[in-house]
Amino acid sequence: MERHYLLGNEAIAHACLEAPVDFVSGYPGTPSSEVIDVLRSRPGRGYYVEWSVNEKVALENALAAAWCGLRALCTMKHVGLNVASDPLMTSAYTGVTGGLVIMSADDPFAHSSQNEQDSRCYAHFARVPCLDPSDVQEAHDMVRDAFALSEEFGLPVIFRPTTRICHSKGDVELGAVVQSTRTGVFKKDPRQYVVIPAHTRVLHKKLNEKQPAVKKRLTELGYNTCAIKGKKAVISGGIAASYVQELLPGGVSFMKIGAYPVDEAWLSGFVRKHDMVLVIEELAPEIEEQVLQVAGTVDVFGKKNGYVPYEGELSPQAVAIIMEKAGILPANPYPAACPVENLPLRPPILCAGCLHRAAFYAIKRVFKDAVYPSDIGCYTLGLQLGVVDTTICMGASVTVASGIAHAGETRDIICTVGDSTFLHTGIQGLLNAVYNGANITVVILDNRITAMTGHQPNPNTGVTACGIVSPPVSLDAICRACGVSFVETVDPYDITGMMNVLRDAQSRAGVKVIIAKQQCVISARRAGVKRGRYRVDDELCTGCGICVQFGCPAIEMENEKARINELCSGCRVCAQLCPPGAIMREGKR
């Protein structure tokens, strides 16, 4: 046994090597992405690994591998499970032969997400087991065990770490890496794999019949534990359990839930030995609702009576406040502390030289009074530039644009979508918009990669997850195949050129697509692309501030004059905006 200091997602990836896993698929999404990034870059791997185009596609691939007897892992963020929910719900009926672990990483506080949904609810809904780790070591151990658990009951297992597990670190004890000897073989069994009504009714009954044994086994596995110390108790799960343990005073009982569904008899036996029970969990009241069902006359404190918030993430200080409010004095009271007020914020921003900023600038110049539906990616930061009016879920830029158009809005409608998001779930919306005759302009912000989640390749990049060359798909051909006749590809660094194409699109009816194509500035730098930096000529600069308003972090104001700092990547966009022509390449006069 070796100890390593690892990120939660690195420990999870290593547990897959110990299982060992045979088949890996997923779609990038914070905070889940590093698991596949670790697995795909491991030399000499004996397993198959792919970045799929979306989560539904990923899960169906992994499910098929599990039907062939392989151990399969499918990773996504919580909202990805919405996309994959169609195969999820029925995969519980068909079951699996090889272990199938679905990692759905939740993001309480929406650090990097559009909502705070709780994957435990999906597990409950689908009636499949769910494992919810409280620290990095447990995350590792759960994943190592999850494949065998899946095989034992023939059910997919949802593994639900949160941001504070995926992106926290700890000293972790790792096991040995094992080489798999399995080969996938599909054994035909229509009653299992063809869910016609006659089959699925039987499968549904079988799924329900599995539940009591699953509950019993999960308690035996040791992920649900309790210690009775007095007449008051705290019940917690996931990362919140580690905060509770830090603060739990002597004489108070503690129950930790790490695996669902929970055995009611076991839970009831614990709850009924107490006068009061405080349930502390993040997001949905999954544990609390079960506790309420078995509590009888025992007082239950939790979300339902206002002691614990439904929203956001918990923290040691939040848990200390909750415990004290419920009459349990924390063992480790923290001194009150409050932040310095009125400091200028430092939110994430588009990089210096990012193609999105240039494209947004051109869009705003041409489509002055327009509606700007957008989508999910780095370019959502275009909100700061006033060119993002809507964002709801992956691929919903094109559909929201066509919906607004058909609703009777008379202003121009121009939406933005990234290449990876377009390939994820944008194509269907484009096809629909053309078919139903919407009057919209679609700008595909094509940076050749899935940038925001850490530069994972997609079908547009030219390589697979494992770096094998795979010819980049033609976005132009896809759009034309959907029936779009106006498809133009432009370089967003050429502001004038892009504005001309935008004007052309504005003057036409129907669905118009503009592909604003330029490599992501981070991947360009990694690939060794070097453009000369730009500088401001102090004598020519009038201090008008137009370049600063562009919002590039490489441009600052110093003593009433613009200055370009070392972040400059040489995109030359600001030089095109400067009225007196004071911005020029370094070394030129």
Place this chain on the structure above:
Amino acid sequence: MSRLCAALPAGCNYAGGEAMSTSFDILIVGIGGQGTILASNILGVACLHEGRHVKGAETHGMAQRGGSVESHIRIGGEFGPLIPPGQADLLISFDLLEALRYSHYLKRDGTMVVNRHLVLPTSVYVQKLAAPTEEGIVSILSQFRLCLLDADRIAQEAGSPLSQNVVMLGAASRVMPLNPASLADAVRQLVPPKTVAINIRAFEMGRDAGGACSPQS
């Protein structure tokens, strides 16, 4: 521009007293891209060398794009990875403004090691906000046990401006419950092989600078 708040925010004023911490809690803050994650990895690996438990949490994903970032490291940590406000024994900041932003995390008798370097957020220029000044921030930070150093200059002298994160660790090592040799070993293990000599020099020079401004001395 800013002031230390006198009143406690609502919900903050529960029965307090000095916290009894079992871990030595270090918060590293800066701007995405300054190398906070490498710095936290060096601390984690140094803990492994000494056979100590360690927990940490950090900012990944979208928040990294030039935004404010934080890494929590709890040496000897047995529980959660998050350091509660008012609980950090040591705050290491790669930027003056970020030091101020996270200053409420520091314990009353904690130490702050800060790079004398100020990057103004782009929002200050775009929205024409009042810009905090270096002198203004330093005067507020002076209320703490403060070690202020010019890590950029020291890193340049050590051989690369990129080694400023290791300079900061070297300076902060003066107040850490870790053997400097374990930290230096972790530096050797984690920095790119070609830069080991530069980074070891950066660590030693940072340690010297930390000694010169150490609140204990």
